[in-house]
Structures are given as structure tokens and as C-alpha cells.
Amino acid sequence: MNKYKLGTREMVAILLITIGTKFTDATPNLLFPKTYMATWMVPLFAAGMIAIPLAIFLHLLNKYELGLVDLVKKLSGKFVGTVFSSFIFIFYLVGTAFLMSDYVFILSTLYFPQTPDYVILVVLAVVCFGIASGGPYMIGRTAWIVLPYVMIALALLLILAMVEEMDTAYLFPIFGKGLDVVVKESFLKNSIYVETITMATFIPFMTKVKQYSKAAIIGLSILAIEMSFFFMFYVTIFDAYSLEDMLLPFQHLTRVVELGRFISNFEGYFLVFWLIASIVKYTVYLFVTAHLFTQTFNVKSTRFHLIPITTLMVLIGMYPDNLISSSFLYRNTVLHIGSFFFFILPFLLWILSLRKKASASP
């Protein structure tokens, strides 16, 4: 046993960074116009919803001790398995590309208005490619190293935000547009937690499969609380009526906080940590996408295939003209498709595994 492989810690870090940055991008903007002040319930409900398929999935993982693609292939046969896993691969390829252009738009809108978008996109892609080519261990360890600093920055932001005039009364009327809307949105957006399932791609690089299950459970519970907490903060500081039209509440939050009269413009400091987290996040996605590809089509050398996949992502990422189209149109659709697919997939696999067992026993 190699004691230097990835463990629970690194996996939790990967999950916390990939999912835990979602409330800092345009994701809240997909939610707030629908659920308003009740948005903070969405992460909790969504986590509850995905918990069931996740539990089944983890059970299957532990039983067969395989990575995501191998498991799908083993249970659903070679052909169907390849179809499924190539769907996951395309889902990741397109999703990551759109998300990346999302972030590029955020950067260019708020910090680099005159820099052409494609320059930022290419630089981001090259940096992520550089780290991703270092392999899974490099990614996992980097995530674990930067995680505490990112978390401290987020905690600091919350503490500073509390000093600002925040009013819990903004959380009312408690159900926003109604409980039914909240539940519906929670289901449609449960794919914000899809990484808890797809990061199983990393399993071949982990010491034990058990550690992955542990990481997924820890990660999901921390994330649900963290995300809900942040949505709550957005509401109590900005009021849900404002959030309806406010693009990127996280960035606004970093702009609103201040420490006395002297240091009033904090956003640069948070930008640093946000960027670190984003780079690690895209590195993870990039690697996962490449690894999904190599595993699906049974080719060797993830590192080699990183180059074409990065290029492809940059090209797709350049397609949306602006944040509104990339985030609201494309990403929203990708999220919805993902929600259905990954909700059903574990059940499907479970049924297949039961059938297999049944056919094997007599």
C-alpha cells in the first residue's frame, strides 16, 4: 500500500473547492430570481435529495471497489457503459467550458474590463493545464494545501459582513415564492452537488475506496451548510428583492464589507483567494474530464490527452458571447440535464447490480 496516495483529506478538499465555489459565481443568480429569500433552503433540500442516490452509489463503490467509469462499465456492460460514461465525459467537457467562460466574464467585468476575454480564458486554461498535467496527486495535495486559506478568507468575509448592517428580517416571508417552488428548484439544481458522484473518477488514485465515501459524506454535509449559510448572508445583507437583479452577489459582498474607515475596499484580498480556489477548481475539472475520456475509451496517458481537451474547452468556452448567455442559458440547461441524469444513474446501477447478483446466484 502506497501511503502517499490521496486520502480522505485531499478528497474533502477537492469537493469543498469544486462545489464550495459555486455560491461565488453566477449560480446564485440562477436561484434568486426563482426562490428569493428562501434560496438558503435550496442547498439543504438539494443535499437531502441527492443523499439517497449518493448513498446507493457509495454502497456500490464500496462493494465493487472500482472507479466511476469502471463501475458503470462493469454493471451496465461494455456498450451501454461506454455510452453512459461518454455522456458523463461530454457533460463535463461542456459544463466545465461554460463554467470557465463564466469565471472569465466575472473577472473581465469586475477586474479586467479592458483585457480581451480570450486572453484571460487562455491564461486560465494554460495555468490549469500546467497543474493538471502534474497528475492527480499534485491536484489533490494542492487542493488540501490551499483549502484552509480559502476557508479562512470565507470565514473572515462572513465576520466582516456581520459587522455590516444585516437584518434577519429580510429572510421573511420565509418561503419566498412558496415551498413548492423551493422544492422544485432544489430538485432541478441538485446537480450542484454532482461532484460528490463524479469525483469518484479519482478513486484509482486513492488509498482506500472507503475513504472516498467518507469524504463524500463529510463534504456534502459541510457544503450544504456552507452554501446555505452564504445564501442566507446574501439575503440578510442585500435583501432578496435586490438580489433578483444583482449579478454575482459574492463579489458584491466582498465589495460591501469594510474594516473601519481606512480599509474599505477589501475585494482585492478576497479576489486572491477566490482566484486560487477557482484555479484549483478548473484544474480538477480539467483532469477529471481528461481522465473520464481516457477511461471511457480505454486509452492510456491522461496527461497526453489533456492538451486536446484543454484546447477543446477553450474553444467551447469562447462560444458564449457574454455572461448572461453562458450562465443563464447554457449552464442552466447543463445543470438541469445533470440533475436528472445523476439522480437516476445510481438507481439504474443499483438495479443492474441486483440483477447481476440474481443471475449469478443460481
Add this chain to the structure above:
Amino acid sequence: MKKIMFIIPLSIFILTGCWDKHEIEEQAFVVVIGLDDSEKEDGVSVTYQIANPQVGIPNTGGEKEVASEIITFTAPDFITARDLANATVARKVNFAHTKAMVIGEDFIRTEKAKKFLTSGIRDREIRRDIQVVVSKEKAADFIKNNNPNLETRPHKFYDLMTGRWAETGLVPLSDLQRYFQRIESKNDAYLAIYATTEKSDDDKYGNEDDYLPGQIDQKGSSRTQLIGSALLKDGVMIGTLTGEETRSALNLRSKSIAKYMRVTYKDPFNKKYRVAALLTKPRSNKIEILTQEVTPKVNVTIPLSFKILAIPSGENYVTNLENQELLRRHVEDTLKKKYNELVKITQEEYKINPFNWSRVARKNFLTMQEYEEYDWDDKYTNADVNIKVEVKFTGFGKQLGPPKVDEKDEGK
């Protein structure tokens, strides 16, 4: 060869500067933006006050220069105006350090102002913590006439002055953030700092806080006065509150952030004098809004703590517990009366509450549909408001009894 291939692009990058790279001395920092109406239908008269960095810095040759450059012109909006400003200013106009936005009263009373203000927020440099100041005169005049003697640099004045709200409560906290909040939620009135540099004709003596800007009869070289507030309904100004009313309004809010309000009340024993006290609010108000019936009922309990600062009448309110109780009752009654008057004005004249009570009312509803159907703003005008003031003495300064003043001496 490889090295050259690497060095050439790198040096191009560094030497030409990149897209968003701007040397700090190439930028003009607008510290105050002024907005006025213009004759043009689709235009606005924009005033920029640009800080001169060299003023106040030794050995830069800037000692004799003016502290700021003020330019006014008409433009489609105050964001695109910065390119127009470059006709006279040789630097890149930057809003990153803008402290305040001064809006002329005439302008803010129109719907047009709201449109121009809200359109500006799209720009990344316009921060939501910019203070909104409503000036009695034209904003351009206000900025021109505002020449504080103590602060060398113009931004400092706004920085410090608008920061005083936290201490005195004479002006409200009025930043763009709250302005947008009120517009977007369509509830509650927005209070903006009210200011002027012109002396008002109707001078009056209003004790310590009962003034509108310009009414204070002050002598001195700086004529700027920031006191009281402009009341904005849905982004449009509809009325004014004096300093005293502003304080009351802040106290009626569930959470008032004003820390120390120095106030005076008529001495119950000796009507000639007033008792001075320091007023603080130790806890949030207890506000209860009953929305079941047609006319909503509002019950407000305001906890206040008092520290006696001065008793010019010489009555003993410190060790004489009976007198103390009397004073307490008196203060409670006076405050209650004041608060009720203010509520009445807002209900009848302005038809909107500046106390953020909609937030309390919201708690009674489960969904937004129900709440919007109820239409709190409309119901507020007939609401039955019950105010209860609970005053507690928490300190009497570092003196016990009043000094022994001979009655005869006083008679002389």
C-alpha cells in the same frame, strides 16, 4: 533562439503595458460626483470633483495648487461623462475612490433622477458604499461652495462627515446600497443626508437638533451644513426631516446604529432650563405588527438609556429619587409625543414609513404572494401605531448633587 522567443513577447508585455494596466499617476480620482437636471430631456448635468494628489504632500511642488478640480458639463449619464471629462482633464477618470454622490434637491424630486442614478450602478467602479447626499441647492453649487477649512483634501470631508451619522444620528446612513434596496423592495422610505452650503432665510433656534440644513445660525468661514434628511419614496424625494426628526426616525427603527445622541429636554421643574443627556439604545426595539385585521396594529417598545450630562437648572435629579422618577416620566412623555408626531406626519403627509417597518411586517407572511397582496405600504397610512418608551438612567456623570447656588446670587 528559444530564449529570444521567450524574451521578446515578455518584454513587449511589460514595456507596452497590458490592457488594464494604468499607472497610478495617470489617473484622476473623482471624489465627489454631483448630479443636476439639465435642460436636455435625455441628459444630466454632471459635476466631478477631482482630487489633486499633490496637495498636502511636501516636496512635490503641489503646495500652491488648488486641492481639487471641479468640472461641470452635460452628458447622457454620469458614467459616459468621464470620456467627455477628458476634454479638459488629461488623466483617466477613475471612480474607484468616489466617496459621495451629491444630488440637487430639484433633480431628485423628479423621476428622471432615479433613472440616472440606477443606471450608474452597472459600472464596476461605482461602489455601493458611496454616500448619497441631497443638497438644497444645485449639486454643482454645493460642491463648488463646500470649502472645509480643516480638511486639505476634499475626500476627507465626506469621509469624516458622513461617518458622523454613527455617532450623532443627526444624519442617516445613506449609501447607494440602501437606496437600491428600498427601490427594489418598493417598501419603506429612504432617508438621505440633507445638506446645503447656503444660508436659509428662516433662521431659527431649534435647540440642539431641530434644524434643517442652512437654518443653524453659525458664524465662521465654512458655510456647509449637513443636518436632517431628505425622505425618498421609491427613489424620488417627497419631503424632508429635521435633525430631530431624523433622530426620532432612527430610534423608531428596529435597530438603530446611532451610538451617542446628545439631547436636551425641558426641565420639568424649571421650564427656563433644559436637561442635557446622552441617549443610547442598548437593545433593539420590540416591534409587533398585527396584520390580521383590516387596519394593522403596530406596537413599538423603545428601550432607551440615559446618561445625564448637565442640569443647568440646578435641580437635584441625581440623589433625589422622586425627582429622578419625575424626570424619567417627563422624558418618556416628551419622546412619546415626538415619536407620535413623526409617525403621524409620515402616515398623513408622506404616506410611507421611514422606519423599515415593512421588514417586521414581512415576518407575518409565509410567501411573497401573500405579502404583496396585503400591500403593507398602503395599509400603513391607517395603521394604529402604539409607541411605548422605556427610559432607564444609566449614569449621572462624575458629579453627585448640583452645586450649591445661592438663590440670592441668582436673583441678581
Add this chain to the structure above:
Amino acid sequence: MNIKKLFSNRKKFEVTRNSSKEEKIKDNLEHNISTLSSIFESSINSDFVIRQCDVLSLEKKASTFFLNGLVDPKEIEEFIINALTNSEENVNKNMDIEQLVNDIIPIKNIKAVSMISECVQGLNNGQTLLLVEGIENGFLLDTTKIEHRGVETPQNELVIKGSNEGFVESVAINKALIRKQLRYEKLVSDNVELHNRAADSVSLMYVNDLVDKDVVEDVKKRLRDIDVDTIQNIALLEQYLEERPYSLVPTILYTERPDRVVSYMLEGHVVILAENSPACLVVPVTFWSFFHTAEDNYQRWAYGNFIRIIRLLCFLIAIVTPSFYVAVTTFHIEMLPTDLALAIAAKRETIPFPVIVEVLIMEVAFEILREAGIRVPSPIGPTIGIVGTLILGQAAVEANIISPIMVIVVAITGLSSFAIPDISFSFMIRVIRFGFLLSAAIFGLFGIVICLTLSVAYLTTLHSFGVPFLSPKTPYNPSSKDLIFRRTIRKQRIRPTNINPQDSTRK
């Protein structure tokens, strides 16, 4: 082509080198003398001394050989020559010749050898060789006395609290210093002969029941693979041993403090000692070793952590300050307090260069000052200070070449880089600072973040003798968590398991 040539050259060279050394000692004394004479070039080498004498007790001819300067002449005279020529009584002729020599010569260490090469090596190490007519063995008598400095305080790793002995340029003394601090029977010193022309020997010291045997083997293998004339000292050896010679990050710890070495050995590390070096190498090491000093653990918990915090701050300041200044003043002006922004703008109005050039001028000037300060002969040392302060601090500002705030930025950066305890690390920081600076000039904070993330990612891929460079932090291994902060001494009960010690609890 080239490679082939290289190989063929080496083979030829090895053949000529070893021809006479491979021989055995003959029973013919004359023959042996001439062999050794030719090896040591005695016709021109005046340091090579051959002293012939008759051993009365054995009634045989004998010769002693030694190299002047490496031996103690007094010892040779008193205990060897005297003993050989005088003693005649009480000699049992039937005894083994080795026993006899042992009896006759009252010296601390005698070693019998049979190969010429062994003799040569012994002579090179300052031993005296005794050859006796008719015997196929030589005797190496330990008469080594090499001049070296006395034990002094370490030059670079000073502490306020704690022992102030530093290593000197002698392995024997260094070993003594280590043994003095760790009197433990399992502390071994394992000599490794290098396969090179001078046949240098390097000592490995480790605690045998703690060390990871694989690491010892790895070190030995790497030592044996070294194929050069001679390794003069440990600083050169370090460069032969490391995995990534082009990397900016050091992966071997160079220390001159015996107490530090002992604490590392107790964690299962291997220590490498070589002649002529006032320091030793510790392998494998992790990032944290470079960040720590000996004093961190000597000072009480609170004080020790306080200086760690200061050092962490210095670490960050030294890397990021100039680039942060560039990023903030050219890309993110809103981050500065308004007054500071105006002050900087005011001072910069008359400066003819962009900020990045201004920073580069000052940074380079500072590096020049630093290098000059080391190379300058001590009598004119004070001029450096005068020139430095005058040029950097005052004249440049008055001449409007740089702004005054720049002086502060560079001064704090320089000062912080002095606070980095390890020289290699300090160099690393000084170099990557420029990388950060350039990327900050191109992309502002985004550039700095890119550099930071890439640096962290790079560090995670490094290994030092098989141990990941950032362990036990990541990959996580149980340890006493003596990383950025340390626990109280009483709680440091576990050895860092990433080093693979055989026993993980300290008792």
C-alpha cells in the same frame, strides 16, 4: 556520438588509474617501496616520507611511510621509530607477526592490510604505513593529525537560547560533537567509500533502530553513483545527491548545528558528513525543515510560535511585497486607502519610469548591495553601508528616480528575506520574487495568484529521497504537527511518520 566518446574515455582512464593499485603487497620490501614511491611520485613529492630502519626485536628490515602534514610527527618519532628500534627484550619469536607488531608499537589503532590500494588510502588519510621485510602484510598505524579550526559558534544558524557549538572542517570533531549530544549505543556512523579517483569517504550517521533502511540504501546508492575526481566538501556533495539540479527548491538540508542534526536523527533522518566541511547534510527533509530553526523548540511554546509567525510573515512579505505593490498601484487602485493612493500618485507624478521599472531598479540595486556586501574585503566593509543608504535611501529619491514609498517596499522585502533561516531557501525566495514581479506586471493580482498556485502545486510534486516534500501535511501522515506552528514539547510525542521511522512514538 558524444556520449559514446565519453564512455570510451572513461574506461581508458580507469584502466591507467588502477593498474598499480590493484597489486597486493609483496614480501619483497624493496619492491613495495618502489611501487609506493611511484604511486606517490616520491621523486618530486617532497611530502611523501619513507623512513627505513632495522627492527631489532624481529631482526628484520622495515620501512615506515607517511605524508607530511597529515600526521603527528611527534607521535611517529616517539611511539613508532623508538619502539621499532629499541625494543629487543621479551619478544616471543614464535608469536604471530601481527600480534608482535601490536605488542611492540604502543599506538591506539593498528590495522593490517594486504592491498597496495588500501595502503594508499590509509596514507592519504594521514595514517602511517609500516612494511616489514618478508611479510605480505602492511600495518596502518593511526597517527592522523590534521590541522583545523577550533569549535566555534555557527556562522549562519545563530541562536539566542541553546548551544552555540558549530561544526568544523573535520569529520572526527563533527562526529564527536554529535556523539556528545546523543550518547546512545544505536547511533552508528557508517562509512561509505566513493568510487572515484581520490577515493573519498563519506560518513553516514543515523540511529539504527529508528532510521528507514530504504533511505540509507538510497543514499548509499547515490553516493556510489558519483563519478568524479573528488568531492571537496559537503556543499558539492549536496549537488551530486539531489534529484532535481535545476529546481529552485532545495531538497537537502545543509546545517552547521550538531543539536539540530541530533534532533533530526531522532526522527529517523540520515545525516551525511564529509571532510573539510563545517556542516553536514540531512536527508530526507521536507518543506518545514527549511522553515524551522533550532531555536523554535528551545524557546517556550508561545515564544517559539511567535517567532514562527514572524517568520511566516517574512516569508510572504519577501515573496509578494514588490509584486503586490505593482499589482495594486497599476491594476487595483481601489484597494488602496484614498489618502495613500493620492500620496503615491503625488510622488509618482515626477518619476520618469513606470512602477515596474522603478521596482526592478530598486530590487536589482538591493541585490547588488547584498552581493557586494559579501564580497567586499572587511577593511572597506563600512563603505557599503554608506553607499547603500545614500544611494538607495536618499539620493535616488531626491533625484526623482524612484518614489519614497519604493524605498520602504524594497527595504521591508530585503529585511524579510534576511529573516529566512536557510540560505538555499533565502536564495529561492530572492529568485522567484522576480517571477512574481513580472507576472504581477502583466496581470496584476491575477498574475500573483497564478504564481502562488503554481508554486504550491510545484512543491507538492517534489520528493526528497522518496518523501513527499510537503508531507506530513499532504499527503497526510500522523506526526506531532510541528509544521507552521508547533505544539508544546510535552505533546510532541509522535515522530513524523512520513519519514518512515521504525518506531513512531518518542519514549
